[in-house]
Amino acid sequence: MDNRADYLKAERSAEWREALRKTMKNKERTAQLRVHMPEAPAQERARSYVEVNSGLTAPIAMKEASRCIDCPDPTCISGCPVNINIPKFVKNIERGEFLEAARTLKETNALPAVCGRVCPQEKQCEANCFYTLKLKAEPVAIGYLERFAADYEQNSGAISIPEVAPANGMKIAVVGSGPAGLAFAGDMAKLGYEVHILEALHEIGGVLKYGIPEFRLPNKVVDVEIESLRKMGVKFETNFIVGKTATIDDLREEGFKGFFVSSGAGLPRFMNIPGENLVGILSSNEYLTRVNLMGASRQGMDTPVMRGKRVAVIGGGNTAMDSVRTALRLGAEKATIIYRRSLEEMPARVEEVKHAQEEGVEFLTLNNPIEYLGDDKGKVKQIRLQKMELGEPDASGRRSPRPVEGSEYLIDADTVVVSVGVSPNPLIPQSLPDLKVSRWGTIEVDPETLQSSIPDIFAGGDIVRGGATVILAMGDGRRAAAGMHQYLQNAR
Amino acid sequence: MNKVVSKRQFSENVVGLDIEAPRIAKARRAGHFVMVRVDEKGERIPLTISSADVQRGTITLVIQKVGVSSRKLTALEPGDMVHDLVGPLGHATEVKKYGTVLCCGGGVGVAPLLPIVEAMKAAGNRVISVIAARNKELVILEDQIRAHSDEVLVMTDDGSYGRKGLITEGMESIIEREKIDQAVIIGPGIMMKFASLTTKKHNIPSIASLNTIMVDGTGMCGACRVTVGGKTRFVCVDGPEFDAHEVDFDEMLSRLNGYKDEEQKADQEYSCQVDKK
Numbered sequence: 028m029d030n031r032a033d034y035l036k037a038e039r040s041a042e043w044r045e046a047l048r049k050t051m052k053n054k055e056r057t058a059q060l061r062v063h064m065p066e067a068p069a070q071e072r073a074r075s076y077v078e079v080n081s082g083l084t085a086p087i088a089m090k091e092a093s094r095c096i097d098c099p100d101p102t103c104i105s106g107c108p109v110n111i112n113i114p115k116f117v118k119n120i121e122r123g124e125f126l127e128a129a130r131t132l133k134e135t136n137a138l139p140a141v142c143g144r145v146c147p148q149e150k151q152c153e154a155n156c157f158y159t160l161k162l163k164a165e166p167v168a169i170g171y172l173e174r175f176a177a178d179y180e181q182n183s184g185a186i187s188i189p190e191v192a193p194a195n196g197m198k199i200a201v202v203g204s205g206p207a208g209l210a211f212a213g214d215m216a217k218l219g220y221e222v223h224i225l226e227a228l229h230e231i232g233g234v235l236k237y238g239i240p241e242f243r244l245p246n247k248v249v250d251v252e253i254e255s256l257r258k259m260g261v262k263f264e265t266n267f268i269v270g271k272t273a274t275i276d277d278l279r280e281e282g283f284k285g286f287f288v289s290s291g292a293g294l295p296r297f298m299n300i301p302g303e304n305l306v307g308i309l310s311s312n313e314y315l316t317r318v319n320l321m322g323a324s325r326q327g328m329d330t331p332v333m334r335g336k337r338v339a340v341i342g343g344g345n346t347a348m349d350s351v352r353t354a355l356r357l358g359a360e361k362a363t364i365i366y367r368r369s370l371e372e373m374p375a376r377v378e379e380v381k382h383a384q385e386e387g388v389e390f391l392t393l394n395n396p397i398e399y400l401g402d403d404k405g406k407v408k409q410i411r412l413q414k415m416e417l418g419e420p421d422a423s424g425r426r427s428p429r430p431v432e433g434s435e436y437l438i439d440a441d442t443v444v445v446s447v448g449v450s451p452n453p454l455i456p457q458s459l460p461d462l463k464v465s466r467w468g469t470i471e472v473d474p475e476t477l478q479s480s481i482p483d484i485f486a487g488g489d490i491v492r493g494g495a496t497v498i499l500a501m502g503d504g505r506r507a508a509a510g511m512h513q514y515l516q517n518a519r
Numbered sequence: 520m521n522k523v524v525s526k527r528q529f530s531e532n533v534v535g536l537d538i539e540a541p542r543i544a545k546a547r548r549a550g551h552f553v554m555v556r557v558d559e560k561g562e563r564i565p566l567t568i569s570s571a572d573v574q575r576g577t578i579t580l581v582i583q584k585v586g587v588s589s590r591k592l593t594a595l596e597p598g599d600m601v602h603d604l605v606g607p608l609g610h611a612t613e614v615k616k617y618g619t620v621l622c623c624g625g626g627v628g629v630a631p632l633l634p635i636v637e638a639m640k641a642a643g644n645r646v647i648s649v650i651a652a653r654n655k656e657l658v659i660l661e662d663q664i665r666a667h668s669d670e671v672l673v674m675t676d677d678g679s680y681g682r683k684g685l686i687t688e689g690m691e692s693i694i695e696r697e698k699i700d701q702a703v704i705i706g707p708g709i710m711m712k713f714a715s716l717t718t719k720k721h722n723i724p725s726i727a728s729l730n731t732i733m734v735d736g737t738g739m740c741g742a743c744r745v746t747v748g749g750k751t752r753f754v755c756v757d758g759p760e761f762d763a764h765e766v767d768f769d770e771m772l773s774r775l776n777g778y779k780d781e782e783q784k785a786d787q788e789y790s791c792q793v794d795k796k
C-alpha cells in the first residue's frame with residue numbers, strides 16, 4: 028500500500044501536473060458547477076432504444092475536469108474497487124490528452140467504457156470526492172469523465188492493444204464471458220498464456236449482453252472490448268457449457284492447466300407466492316434476455332416477447348429499472364415499479380431511478396405482492412398487494428420492511444416481471460463435488476488469490492459474491508489472474 | 520456453427536437431421552436435450568437428442584414442423600449449417616433394471632422416447648412400447664422402436680394404421696394383461712396428462728419428459744418452470760423428466776399456450792415470406 032501511495036505521490040509531482048495545478052486557483056475551480064449529462068429527451072427515448080446518456084463533448088469534459096483540484100490525498104481512489112488513478116486520468120482530460128487519460132484508466136480497469144456507464148459512482152469514487160466530503164457540494168463527475176475518455180479512445184480508432192508477453196505455452200480456460208472472465212482473460216493474455224473463454228450462450232459478454240439494455244449500454248461498446256481481447260490472442264468458444272459439453276476433467280486431459288470460473292449469478296429467484304406461475308408472469312432475466320439477447324423487439328426476429336399494456340415490475344435494483352424501462356419501450360401504457368421498501372433504500376443506481384421517473388414509470392414503493400390472480404385462460408389479471416412500513420435497519424443496514432395488517436388491495440396487470448434477485452449458477456458446483464461452496468451456493472475462495480478448494484480452479488465475480496457489480500466482478504478477474512499466475516509459476 | 524450431414528424424411532411433417540457435434544455426441548446420455556438456434560434471427564428451441572454416433576461425431580434430432588423455427592430446421596439440407604447448438608442439457612434418464620417397462624410415446628414424442636427404449640432394453644428390462652399418432656402418416660420411427668422392444672403396439676386416432684383408439688386405450692390393454700413396474704411417458708402435453716392419469720389409476724410409477732417453452736435452457740430465465748409436487752421446478756435444469764403423477768399438467772398446458780398469439784403472427788409472417796420467394 029505504501030508503494031502505491033508513493034507511486035501516486037510521484038505521479039502527482041510530475042511536471043505537467045504541477046504546472047496544470049497552477050493554471051487556475053482552487054477557488055475558481057470549486058466555483059464551477061457540476062456538468063449535466065446531455066440526455067435524449069425523456070418522451071422520445073422512452074419509446075426507442077437510443078442510448079439515454081449521449082456523453083460529454085470535449086470542451087465540456089475539459090471544463091468538468093478542471094473542477095478537480097488534484098488533492099494531495101485523493102480520497103476518491105479509495106472509493107474505487109479497482110483503485111483507478113483518478114486524478115491522473117482527470118488531469119489528462121483537463122490538459123486535452125484524452126488518449127493518455129484512457130491509458131491511465133486501462134492501467135487498472137479493463138472495461139472503462141462499460142464502467143463509465145454502469146458503475147454506481149455515487150456510492151464509490153464520487154461519494155469519496157473532496158467536494159462531497161468537505162465542501163458538501165456536488166462531486167466531480169468522475170463517471171462521466173471516465174466514459175468520455177474511454178469513448179474518445181474507442182472512437183479514435185487508436186485503441187491501444189496492450190503488449191503481450193511471448194507465449195509461455197500454458198493453456199488456461201475461463202468459464203463464462205461476463206466482466207469477470209473478460210478482465211481475467213486480458214491480464215492472462217498479457218502474461219503470455221493461451222486463454223480460451225468458454226461461454227454457455229451464443230454471445231460473449233454475460234450480463235453486459237443479455238441483461239443490461241441497449242439504451243444504457245450499447246452492445247457495440249462491449250464488442251470493442253471483446254475485439255481488443257481477440258487481437259491479444261484470446262480465443263472465444265460460444266455454445267460451450269463447462270460441466271456439460273465437457274467436464275473440467277475432460278479439459279484437464281486436453282491440456283488446460285488452470286481454470287477461472289466466472290459463471291455469474293444467473294438464476295432468477297421467485298417469491299413463491301400463489302399464482303406466480305400464471306401466464307404473463309416472468310423473471311426479469313427472461314424478459315431482458317428475450318429483448319437483449321434474442322432481439323425480440325426487432326423486426327424479423329423469431330423470438331416473441333409479451334408486450335403488456337399494464338406492466339408491473341417487482342423489485343428495486345438495476346435489473347428492475349432495466350425491465351420497467353424496457354416495458355415502456357415495448358409499448359406499455361403503464362409501467363410500474365413495486366418495491367417493498369422506500370425510494371431511499373433502492374439498490375438501483377440513482378441515475379437509473381431518475382431516468383425511470385422522467386420516462387413516466389410509476390413507483391409503488393412500500394408495497395409487496397402477496398398473490399396473483401388470473402383469468403379463465405390462466406393469464407395474470409390482477410396483483411394483490413400489501414402495504415409495508417419500515418422497521419429497524421437489518422444486517423445490510425437497510426431498514427427492513429414489515430407488512431401493515433389489513434392493508435391489502437388489488438391492482439390490474441397483464442404482465443408481471445419478477446426482479447427480486449438472483450442465485451449463483453449451480454452448473455459448475457454440481458459437476459465438481461469436491462468444490463467448496465457456501466450455504467448460498469457461492470464458490471468459496473481465498474480472499475487474496477481467489478483460489479478455490481481445488482488448486483487449479485480459481486473463481487470470481489457473481490459466482491463468488493452473489494449478485495454484485497460489474498466493477499467488482501472485473502476487479503476479481505484481475506486479482507484471480509495475479510493469483511493464478513503466481514500459482515502456476517510456483518508449480519512449474 | 521454445426522453442419523447437417525444427413526437428413527431423413529419420416530413423414531411430411533417430421534424430419535430427422537444428423538448434425539455434427541462431436542463433443543455432444545460423446546457426452547450425451549438418454550434423456551438429454553440440446554438448444555438449437557437455426558440462424559441469426561432464430562429462437563433458441565429445445566430438442567431431445569434422439570440418438571448419437573460417437574464415431575461419426577454426430578447427433579440425431581427429430582423435428583416436427585410446428586412453428587417458424589421448426590420449419591426453418593426441417594428445411595435444412597445436408598451441407599447446411601445450424602447457427603448454434605449447445606448441450607447436452609438436462610438430467611439423463613434414470614436407466615436401471617425395473618422389470619417390465621411400458622414406454623409410451625405420442626406423436627413426435629416417439630423421437631425422444633427412442634433412446635430411452637434403447638437404454639431400458641440394454642439394462643435388461645422387458646420393454647413394451649405403445650406409440651400413438653393421429654394417423655398412419657404421423658407414425659414415426661416404428662422400426663427403430665421395434666428393434667429395441669419386446670413388443671410394440673401402434674395406436675392411431677383414426678384407425679388408419681395399427682389399432683384404432685387413443686394411447687390410453689392401448690396402455691390399458693397392456694396393463695390389464697401384465698404387471699408393469701415402470702412407465703415412461705413422452706408426447707404432447709395433453710397426451711401426457713391423460714397417459715399419466717392412466718398409470719396413476721393403476722399405481723404404476725411413471726416418469727414424464729416435459730416439453731415446456733425454453734429460452735436459454737441453462738436455468739437462467741425460468742421460462743420453463745412447472746409445478747411438480749407443489750413446488751416450482753425448472754424443466755431445463757431440474758428435469759426434463761419428473762414423476763408424472765406429481766406434475767401439474769394443466770398449468771403446464773396453459774403456460775405452453777402463453778405465446779400462442781405472438782407465434783401465430785410470426786408464423787403468418789414467415790409463410791408470407793416463403794410464399795413470396
Ligand SMILES: Cc1cc2nc3c(=O)[nH]c(=O)nc-3n(C[C@H](O)[C@H](O)[C@H](O)COP(=O)(O)OP(=O)(O)OC[C@H]3O[C@@H](n4cnc5c(N)ncnc54)[C@H](O)[C@@H]3O)c2cc1C
Nearest residue numbers: 203205206207227233234238269290291488489495496497
Ligand atoms: C439487468 C442487470 C442490470 C445490471 N446493472 C448493473 C449496473 O448498472 N452496474 C453494475 O455494476 N452492475 C450491474 N449488474 C450486475 C452485473 O452485471 C454483474 O454483477 C456482473 O455482470 C457479474 O459479472 P460476472 O462476470 O461474474 O458474471 P456474468 O456477467 O453473469 O457472466 C457469467 C457468464 O457465464 C456463463 N456461464 C454460466 N455457467 C457457465 C458454464 N457452466 N459454462 C460456460 N459458461 C457459463 C453465463 O452464460 C454468462 O454469460 C446488473 C445485472 C443485471 C442482470
Ligand code: FES
Nearest residue numbers: 736738740741755
Ligand atoms: S429455459 Fe431458461 S431457465 Fe429453463
